[in-house]
Amino acid sequence: MNHWPFILAAYGVVAAAMALLIGASWRAMRRAERAVEDLRR
Amino acid sequence: MKAKHQRLTLALAALAAIVGAGVLAVSALGEQAAYFYSPADVAREGVPVGRAIRLGGMVEKGSIRRSDDGVTILFTVEDGPARTPVEFRGVTPDLFKEASGVVAEGRFRADGTFIADNLLAKHDERYMPPQLEGGKHKTETLEP
Amino acid sequence: MPALHALANPTRFLSIARPLTPVLLWAGLLLLAVGAWAGLTLTPPDYLQGESVRILYVHVPSAWLGMGGWTGIALASFSLLVWRHPLAAIAARAVALPGAVFAALCLITGSIWGRPTWGTWWEWDGRLTSMLLLFFLYLAWIGLARADAERGGDGRIPAIFGLAGTALLPVIRYSVVWWRTLHQGPSITVSGSSIDGSILWPLWLTLTGFSLVFGAIVLMRMRAMLAQQRLEARMRRMAA
Known part of the structure; x- marks a missing residue:
């Protein structure tokens, strides 16, 4: 059996x-932190 | 500060109790949770003919034979001194080799031969490149 | 716990977390790239399982972080219950999702490895079953913590669940020692490794790499939750 398809799938x-x-995670963080910034101004 | 210490002791005690209970529950499970029987178990306790079980052990060196019909494979599973003859019809997994681990699913025939419907290869915890194989590889049992 | 208490102030925590997030992320991704390249091209195949041994470099870190994630939930739960650490509830919730993802990745990569090596995608042996149980614990915990937060709870109920779930961790670790399993025994123990050095070394790179990325994800999620909290507090004040 050729193992490479399995390795590449993993x-x-x-x-x-x-x-x-x-x-x-990055998008959620940026959105929330930017909203805080906007409120502060 | 007093309340904090109280909570600390309480939480530590609770944690110890929970982990202890878990370990106890699991050890009560004991053999029930074993994934396969070894040939030694079979010799000691006996397994009723026809009951579906898994049999695990090492494939004895030099025991693999192909019968005359060309599709049936005969080999011996060993575990220390105990050994069980196994018969299997079908395609063996790539890792099915002499002196390496195997788990066979099937049932015993009246003559004491284990008839396997399915073979699974069992790898052990040692990993090494091919050129190192040989001298270093000497697993004799699948007992943990 | 003076170091932890210094972080109790969210502002001070953020002043450390902000610069730390990109450092962890990029260092982790760099290590992962090098480790994966080495694991796919430089290392020799295993004498018995052949090329499929390369899945080890993603499977073992997934298992480690799947279990490490729950350890994180347990530590946070402990400090929430004992010291009422103000960031503990957020930390536990930030760890839970990546922990669950890594537990799932451990199961998936293990299954993909099992097919060519054992000859089966899945077997109900002690190790596989206990790891699947951990994944379900994560799902239950995430649901519980979300419900608790929505109702304005203080996180104590999920914290108790988090501590109780810790009982599963030694069961997973020792499942292959206590019971006969299809899964092989532990290769890396305190007394050393039964994996030959020529195969082992990229594992340290991917293990460190995944751990750093895990840390970055946790920090990002904590920052998002802290900002969200601030936002909601501000809204309430404006409405009042």
């Missing part, structure tokens, strides 16, 4: 999950 799933998690 790395792909992890990379996709990381990108989603980082992206969503």
